[in-house]
Amino acid sequence: MAGKAHRYAVAIEWTGNTGAGTQxxxxxxxxxxLTAADKPAIPGSxxxxxxxxxxxxxxxxxxxGALAACHQLWYLHLCASAGIRVLAYRDAATxxxxxxxxxSGEFASVTLRPEVTLAxxxxxxxxxxxxxxxARLCFIARSVRFPVRHEPVFVTG
Structure with a gap:
């Protein structure tokens, strides 16, 4: 693969030993x-x-959440570059x-439902x-092997 390489370090520590381990x-x-650098820990289960x-x-x-956040960040970038003023953005992703x-299991799909308020x-x-x-540019969506659908709704401010 050509281009820049970016590395991400995340640590995970199991805190669920109730006394007998995984007996x-x-x-x-x-x-x-979950922890990364000096960021707040994310409590997981x-x-x-x-x-x-x-x-x-x-x-x-x-x-x-990672798919929704990646899409949102790319979308806001593209709108700013295109001169489209997004006033609010929320997503109810599933x-x-x-x-x-x-x-075993696997994801069959993720659907993003962004509600975008435009100027x-x-x-x-x-x-x-x-x-x-x-959707084409999102790093996370490009890395999964299931469909990521988009059902945007627009509101004008």
Whole structure:
């Protein structure tokens, strides 16, 4: 691959030893901490369906969040470059993961539903087209092997 290489370092530490380690499947917590450099820790666990803590972030949520954030950041960049004034942006992203009989699984899809508020008079058609360009450029979406769909809604300020 040509171009620049960027490296990302994240540490994970399991904090769920309740005294006997992983002696039994039901006898340990799935809790862990994700850390990177001097950033706040992210409290993690597994999905509650897999004995996790619903109050902590699970890997599936983090993946959907990473896709939504990457798309948003590219979209805002492209709009700024095109002279389109985004006044607000929010997304209600969802992902669908299928669990297989052998307990493996994979994501089938993620759908991003950005609601974009544009300044009055800005070109909604051009703003809509930039979602396709953001999807093409998003590092995270380009790295997954399932479809990432986009269902944008536009509001003019």
């Amino acid at each position: 039994g499947y039901a006898g340990y917590s799935r809790d862990h901490q 597994s999905d509650p369906h897999f004995r996790g803590d619903a109050d902590r972030w699970n890997p599936e949520e983090l993946l959907v 992902g669908v993961m299928h669990e297989n009989g052998d307990c 009055p008079g800005d070109d909604v058609d051009r703003a809509r087209a930039l979602h396709g360009e953001a």
